[in-house]
Amino acid sequence: MAQTRREFIKKAAALSAASYAGLDLSIDRGSVANANENISWHRGSCRLCGVGCRVELGVKNGNPVGLRGVPEARTNFGYLCMKGMHFWKCMGHPDRLVKPLYRKKKTDTFKEISWDEALNIAADEFAKAHKEGGGEAVAYYGSGQALTEETYFFQKIMRGGLQSNNVEGNPRLCMASAVGGYLTSFGADEPIGGYSDIEKAHCFFIIGSNTAEAHPVLFRRIMRRKLDNPDTVKVINVDPRLSQTSRIADKHLQFKPGTDLALLNAMANVIIEEKLYDEDFLNKYTTFKSGKETVDFEAYKAQVAEYTPEKVVTICGNSFSADDVRETARWFANSKGTVSLWTMGLNQRKQGVWANNLVHNLHILTGQLLKDGADSLSLTGQPNACGGVREGGGLCHILPGHRPVANEKMRTQVEKAWGVPQGRIPPKPGLHTMAMFSAINDARIKAIWINCTSPVQSLPNCNLYNKGMAREDVFIITTDIFHTLTTQTANLVLPTCFHFEKTGVYGCTERRSQLTKKAIEPPGDAKPEVWIIREWARKLSEKLNDPVIAQCIKPFEGLEEGYELPKAIWNEYSQKLTAHRDNDLRGATYEVLEQMKDGVQWPAPTEEYALTGGTVKKFVKGRDPMADTESKDDLPYQFYGPAHPDRKLWIWLRDQADPEEIPDSEYPFYLSTGRIIDHWHTMSMTGRVPELLRANPYAHVEINPKDAQKLGIKPGDMVELTSRRGVNIMPAKVYEGPVEGMVFAYWHDQHKDRMINKVTKDAIDPGSKEPEFKICAVRVKRVSGPQPLKPYLVG
Amino acid sequence: MPISGVVISCSPGHRYTVIKNLNAYKSVEIHGADHRGNIVTVLETDSSEEMEKLIERLNNHDHILNIGMTYLNIEDEAERMARGETTTKPFGFKAPSV
Numbered sequence: 007m008a009q010t011r012r013e014f015i016k017k018a019a020a021l022s023a024a025s026y027a028g029l030d031l032s033i034d035r036g037s038v039a040n041a042n043e044n045i046s047w048h049r050g051s052c053r054l055c056g057v058g059c060r061v062e063l064g065v066k067n068g069n070p071v072g073l074r075g076v077p078e079a080r081t082n083f084g085y086l087c088m089k090g091m092h093f094w095k096c097m098g099h100p101d102r103l104v105k106p107l108y109r110k111k112k113t114d115t116f117k118e119i120s121w122d123e124a125l126n127i128a129a130d131e132f133a134k135a136h137k138e139g140g141g142e143a144v145a146y147y148g149s150g151q152a153l154t155e156e157t158y159f160f161q162k163i164m165r166g167g168l169q170s171n172n173v174e175g176n177p178r179l180c181m182a183s184a185v186g187g188y189l190t191s192f193g194a195d196e197p198i199g200g201y202s203d204i205e206k207a208h209c210f211f212i213i214g215s216n217t218a219e220a221h222p223v224l225f226r227r228i229m230r231r232k233l234d235n236p237d238t239v240k241v242i243n244v245d246p247r248l249s250q251t252s253r254i255a256d257k258h259l260q261f262k263p264g265t266d267l268a269l270l271n272a273m274a275n276v277i278i279e280e281k282l283y284d285e286d287f288l289n290k291y292t293t294f295k296s297g298k299e300t301v302d303f304e305a306y307k308a309q310v311a312e313y314t315p316e317k318v319v320t321i322c323g324n325s326f327s328a329d330d331v332r333e334t335a336r337w338f339a340n341s342k343g344t345v346s347l348w349t350m351g352l353n354q355r356k357q358g359v360w361a362n363n364l365v366h367n368l369h370i371l372t373g374q375l376l377k378d379g380a381d382s383l384s385l386t387g388q389p390n391a392c393g394g395v396r397e398g399g400g401l402c403h404i405l406p407g408h409r410p411v412a413n414e415k416m417r418t419q420v421e422k423a424w425g426v427p428q429g430r431i432p433p434k435p436g437l438h439t440m441a442m443f444s445a446i447n448d449a450r451i452k453a454i455w456i457n458c459t460s461p462v463q464s465l466p467n468c469n470l471y472n473k474g475m476a477r478e479d480v481f482i483i484t485t486d487i488f489h490t491l492t493t494q495t496a497n498l499v500l501p502t503c504f505h506f507e508k509t510g511v512y513g514c515t516e517r518r519s520q521l522t523k524k525a526i527e528p529p530g531d532a533k534p535e536v537w538i539i540r541e542w543a544r545k546l547s548e549k550l551n552d553p554v555i556a557q558c559i560k561p562f563e564g565l566e567e568g569y570e571l572p573k574a575i576w577n578e579y580s581q582k583l584t585a586h587r588d589n590d591l592r593g594a595t596y597e598v599l600e601q602m603k604d605g606v607q608w609p610a611p612t613e614e615y616a617l618t619g620g621t622v623k624k625f626v627k628g629r630d631p632m633a634d635t636e637s638k639d640d641l642p643y644q645f646y647g648p649a650h651p652d653r654k655l656w657i658w659l660r661d662q663a664d665p666e667e668i669p670d671s672e673y674p675f676y677l678s679t680g681r682i683i684d685h686w687h688t689m690s691m692t693g694r695v696p697e698l699l700r701a702n703p704y705a706h707v708e709i710n711p712k713d714a715q716k717l718g719i720k721p722g723d724m725v726e727l728t729s730r731r732g733v734n735i736m737p738a739k740v741y742e743g744p745v746e747g748m749v750f751a752y753w754h755d756q757h758k759d760r761m762i763n764k765v766t767k768d769a770i771d772p773g774s775k776e777p778e779f780k781i782c783a784v785r786v787k788r789v790s791g792p793q794p795l796k797p798y799l800v801g
Numbered sequence: 802m803p804i805s806g807v808v809i810s811c812s813p814g815h816r817y818t819v820i821k822n823l824n825a826y827k828s829v830e831i832h833g834a835d836h837r838g839n840i841v842t843v844l845e846t847d848s849s850e851e852m853e854k855l856i857e858r859l860n861n862h863d864h865i866l867n868i869g870m871t872y873l874n875i876e877d878e879a880e881r882m883a884r885g886e887t888t889t890k891p892f893g894f895k896a897p898s899v
Contacts, residue, residue, distance in 0.1 A: 019806030022872035027839035071876035085869040
């Protein structure tokens with residue numbers, strides 16, 4: 007690179023950073039134009055995490071050469087994290103899958119085949135399984151990383167074509183309890199507010215989330231709010247583990263894993279005892295529920311009265327004082343606006359829905375909702391868990407547009423929209439994730455399509471389920487960009503386009519849908535999933551001699567796959583399936599999304615409204631068009647969500663309940679698991695970015711120094727973690743992170759000795775069916791001093 | 802040779818300590834700072850790997866709370882990758898088994 011060009015680029019970089027900090031640098035702005043010479047910039051969303059940061063990909067001669075934030079985007083205001091900055095390296099990576107691969111037996115070696123052969127095999131195997139066992143013998147297992155168009159189209163073929171509700175996705179492993187919490191507390195899935203509340207909040211209640219590492223760009227906004235208002239903004243961090251997030255906290259409450267339900271009830275108790283609740287709000291908008299019964303405020307008061315701060319301190323492990331509980335409750339209730347944020351620490355629990363309910367309870371009780379600066383905001387981990395899977399019909403019990411599949415009226419609406427015969431969609435919900443992989447274990451499911459996810463590594467107690475995936479009588483198709491541990495169990499591996507190599511919509515945490523258009527060509531023969539689905543379904547229709555399957559793809563026949571095809575699918579979904587539903591996206595057409603730098607928040611029934619950005623606060627008259635059109639009285643808030651016929655918010659009476667497995671003399675430690683900043687999920691993408699892999703080449707286990715001393719473990723020693731299900735051996739990090747009595751392991755490592763989901767437990771929440779990844783009991787033993795280790799990526 | 806525009810944030814009271822520390826890095830150019838603890842910098846390293854290491858080192862500084870990247874140019878490296886001259890194969894890299 008010529009010196010002058012380097013200087014131009016450096017000046018452009020300085021100006022970019024300075025503009026965000028509001029600093030005026032005396033640099034000639036012509037440098038930016040020179041730095042951008044021959045580079046075209048393409049707007050889209052970041053591929054990683056659920057924040058929905060908007061980026062622009064710089065492309066020169068068909069190759070990605072730069073990335074920059076979009077300063078006007080209300081998700082990230084131009085900031086990006088290091089993980090996000092690296093996703094371009096997956097494009098053109100030498101490890102990319104570029105040809106369809108097939109093997110008849112799973113013990114055979116893969117051979118390259120043509121797309122025509124691959125699609126014929128895929129159709130043959132699904133047709134064969136369908137003839138043998140109908141819709142119950144086939145399954146689709148998708149991803150919160152798939153585009154909405156992909157999830158919607160896959161489930162359409164499965165339900166309308168193959169008459170199967172065996173449609174699931176990995177958000178069952180991460181978000182299902184948040185869905186359950188929102189539906190049971192607020193009557194509607196997804197948050198009432200969003201990120202814009204951060205800059206107006208006066209109290210942050212962060213529980214079960216290491217926001218600083220898992221959602222660094224949002225953490226930056228919280229940090230900025232705190233640093234700019236150090237005396238008037240409080241940050242409370244509630245977590246068994248101290249983390250980077252704790253660095254900005256005014257108060258950190260560390261508790262014994264699984265005891266936070268008691269803590270949340272104790273906060274409610276203090277709020278009631280000290281009369282800090284919003285009586286008017288409760289009278290107008292609240293119903294109290296205990297199981298199937300409707301109760302009253304007095305019953306709730308009596309229930310939480312059992313949770314005195316003193317008693318709860320003991321339950322939680324004596325790491326904080328009763329006064330800490332009281333002060334936390336006061337900060338929460340008395341602030342001008344409180345935002346709660348959480349992720350898997352609450353969701354991945356046997357009591358995940360209850361934990362969500364108890365956070366919502368605090369917001370309802372104090373009226374810390376529906377106003378600017380106040381919200382109960384579940385953060386999502388994947389870029390399209392909300393938009394694609396929760397909204398697009400990607401779970402076994404829901405159809406597109408938040409429609410329960412068991413409801414005949416809802417099924418009929420969908421059948422009419424698709425032009426398929428009434429009664430085509432089966433009324434019985436399909437198998438949820440853990441039931442689906444149990445059905446694979448005993449070959450009740452004969453053919454499964456796994457798209458953009460790696461259950462071999464990501465299911466809890468994975469040794470058990472991997473036996474099923476290794477069966478020769480279960481045909482497995484995977485669609486992905488790289489090999490994963492799951493492609494190693496597949497018969498057919500289909501290479502797909504990566505982000506910016508195809509077009510489609512992601513819907514992030516805050517009900518915001520954003521479009522990413524194709525900007526570069528995919529490598530080799532990789533294809534977008536929407537093309538794969540259409541071509542497969544056409545062959546399926548022929549092989550099963552079923553014209554209804556052909557009807558499912560008829561509106562999309564002949565369309566070019568890079569833009570026209572996803573646009574037509576999005577149009578069908580948004581115009582026909584979200585109309586008059588709470589996630590009304592009719593205004594968010596491709597034309598509108600292309601104009602918007604940061605997409606549209608639903609409900610957005612018209613294009614004119616969508617062009618304003620959509621709905622910042624749900625349920626508020628004058629701010630949410632559906633609150634006006636669905637209004638039933640003169641009150642300013644209208645809870646029109648589909649799950650609460652009384653149109654009220656529900657406070658739930660929920661008691662402390664233990665996790666499925668608690669430590670005993672044989673397995674005396676709690677184990678929890680999570681992410682590290684450099685890696686994402688099963689590392690199939692981030693592991694191929696050398697910078698990220700080298701930063702954290704393998705998983706390790708964090709051990710509290712007091713526990714390490716008792717066990718004779720020094721930093722770097724190899725440690726064996728044993729549960730009732732499996733064993734891992736990994737190096738120790740002795741660290742004041744986890745509370746005494748608990749160890750914490752990262753879950754990205756693909757090596758068989760360090761794949762922590764061999765150890766985790768597959769107990770599930772009875773309501774959400776989400777597994778309890780976050781808590782199980784283990785034995786911890788030093789096996790040797792430090793050992794040289796090699797990172798491992800399946801190839 | 803990647804070049805990035807980065808806003809480094811620290812608690813305002815530690816701004817001068819952090820700036821002094823950043824001045825010790827030859828890969829870090831400081832372009833300005835404000836009273837809120839925002840420090841505008843340009844990072845220039847020999848490779849993305851060095852950039853990652855540098856950011857990790859900065860992240861571990863006691864008083865630095867967040868590294869917010871706003872711009873990244875990697876055209877040299879991208880062109881090398883496109884020409885197949887990449888040196889960025891990760892540990893344990895293996896070609897897909899066919």
